[in-house]
Amino acid sequence: MILENFDFAVITGSIPFLWKGLQVSFYLTFLALIGGIIFGTILALMRVSNFKILSFISMTYVNFLRSMPLILVIFWFFFLVPLVIGRPIGGFYSAVIAFTMFEAAYYSEIIRAGLSSVSRNQISAARATGLSYSQSMIYIILPQAFRNMVPILLTQAVILFQDTSLVYVVSLRDFMTTTVIVAQSQSRLVEMYLFAAIVYFIICFAFSFMIKKLQNKRLAS
Amino acid sequence: MIELKNVSKWYEKFKVLDNCSIKIEKSDVMVICGPSGSGKSTLIKCINGLEPFQEGEIFVDGTKVNDSKTNLNHLRSKIGMVFQNFELYPHMNVLKNISLSQIKVLNRSKDEANEKSMKLLDRVGLKEHYSKFPAQLSGGQQQRVAIARALAMDPIAMLFDEPTSALDPEMINEVLDVMIELAQDGMTMAVVTHEMGFARKVADKILFMDEGRIEETADKSNFFNNPQSDRTRLFLSKILTH
Numbered sequence: 001m002i003l004e005n006f007d008f009a010v011i012t013g014s015i016p017f018l019w020k021g022l023q024v025s026f027y028l029t030f031l032a033l034i035g036g037i038i039f040g041t042i043l044a045l046m047r048v049s050n051f052k053i054l055s056f057i058s059m060t061y062v063n064f065l066r067s068m069p070l071i072l073v074i075f076w077f078f079f080l081v082p083l084v085i086g087r088p089i090g091g092f093y094s095a096v097i098a099f100t101m102f103e104a105a106y107y108s109e110i111i112r113a114g115l116s117s118v119s120r121n122q123i124s125a126a127r128a129t130g131l132s133y134s135q136s137m138i139y140i141i142l143p144q145a146f147r148n149m150v151p152i153l154l155t156q157a158v159i160l161f162q163d164t165s166l167v168y169v170v171s172l173r174d175f176m177t178t179t180v181i182v183a184q185s186q187s188r189l190v191e192m193y194l195f196a197a198i199v200y201f202i203i204c205f206a207f208s209f210m211i212k213k214l215q216n217k218r219l220a221s
Numbered sequence: 222m223i224e225l226k227n228v229s230k231w232y233e234k235f236k237v238l239d240n241c242s243i244k245i246e247k248s249d250v251m252v253i254c255g256p257s258g259s260g261k262s263t264l265i266k267c268i269n270g271l272e273p274f275q276e277g278e279i280f281v282d283g284t285k286v287n288d289s290k291t292n293l294n295h296l297r298s299k300i301g302m303v304f305q306n307f308e309l310y311p312h313m314n315v316l317k318n319i320s321l322s323q324i325k326v327l328n329r330s331k332d333e334a335n336e337k338s339m340k341l342l343d344r345v346g347l348k349e350h351y352s353k354f355p356a357q358l359s360g361g362q363q364q365r366v367a368i369a370r371a372l373a374m375d376p377i378a379m380l381f382d383e384p385t386s387a388l389d390p391e392m393i394n395e396v397l398d399v400m401i402e403l404a405q406d407g408m409t410m411a412v413v414t415h416e417m418g419f420a421r422k423v424a425d426k427i428l429f430m431d432e433g434r435i436e437e438t439a440d441k442s443n444f445f446n447n448p449q450s451d452r453t454r455l456f457l458s459k460i461l462t463h
Binding site for chain 1: 266269271294295297298299300301302304306308309310311312321322325326327370371374
């Protein structure tokens with residue numbers, strides 16, 4: 001049988017190393033998700049604001065970033081950030097910044113759609129009681145917008161998790177990179193890439209499944 | 222108390238308000254009626270600055286609404302408004318709906334605000350529903366909460382934008398009763414409505430609008446018994462036949 005030539009012990013032997021890599025992937029996803037949502041919210045608020053200049057800046061930023069391949073953005077920040085701040089900050093933080101900036105462009109579009117899903121009369125009602133524009137946004141509009149957006153934001157988070165594997169290009173030791181390191185040093189490419197595929201599949205599928213459950217629950221209520 | 226002088230408003234080229242002038246004295250109830258699309262809702266939304274307008278002046282309690290120096294947030298906090306579709310905040314329970322602006326705008330403490338909210342909920346007959354969410358209430362109940370929310374700011378005047386037209390018939394009276402009580406307590410009110418029974422009972426003045434123009438402003442008895450404009454007569458004959 002073909003599997004006889006394979007040695008899956010290479011996986012068990014390198015579990016601690018791979019686990020460290022997976023933790024880096026999770027941590028990167030988590031930070032970029034938080035950063036992306038915060039920055040994306042700011043971009044979306046700029047976009048819907050009455051100040052034409054803010055709206056224009058946001059639109060330009062979003063369109064520009066969405067026209068760039070992610071891998072280029074990762075390279076860019078890896079080389080650019082140390083140049084700007086004058087000292088190296090390492091692959092991890094440059095990747096966090098790159099993903100935050102990149103994801104924010106996508107999140108802002110999602111959040112903008114979420115904002116417009118809330119009835120305009122809600123803001124009239126809030127403002128009629130004397131709340132300022134920003135108070136109305138913070139207490140009335142954004143909470144409702146986010147509630148409507150949760151499933152799609154989480155779906156985007158799954159894509160983000162997959163995309164973090166691209167940090168391989170700046171040698172950051174995430175799960176993908178550690179897998180490659182083991183595969184190449186032990187010359188067990190097939191076993192390791194198969195293993196990586198299974199791990200990515202289980203995590204992403206489980207998460208997507210949870211999102212679907214959540215969506216069904218919301219539809220039912 | 223509330224005065225509009227020659228207010229005109231355009232959406233692009235379409236004139237929605239045409240040279241409208243109104244005066245509402247303190248404790249007066251003004252009912253505004255007219256066919257849909259005649260500009261009634263737009264008119265009352267100009268009073269608290271929710272709708273901008275291009276010409277004319279509006280004064281509320283001596284403050285000019287269309288003046289860039291006017292603090293509109295402060296002015297709005299003194300004018301209660303009730304909307305056609307209630308517009309309660311769906312993500313907050315009833316109590317929080319009523320307390321939020323008391324805390325954020327009037328800087329009341331949370332306890333103080335909640336106490337006031339409970340008092341008002343009692344007044345509109347919904348005390349036991351304080352912890353429910355808007356979706357758990359009927360339309361009539363939601364509108365009464367919305368009235369309580371507006372009253373919580375201790376307004377000097379109240380604006381009602383078709384408060385009963387989104388309600389099932391059997392719920393209209395519970396809302397009108399609250400409004401009638403308010404009127405009898407001396408609240409200054411501007412009410413856009415087709416409820417002529419309400420108008421007969423508490424209106425001091427009735428205003429009829431058509432195509433952005435104020436066709437007729439009259440005392441209650443004159444309006445019903447001796448309307449001056451043909452357009453008003455036609456309108457009344459249509460809505461008072463049954």
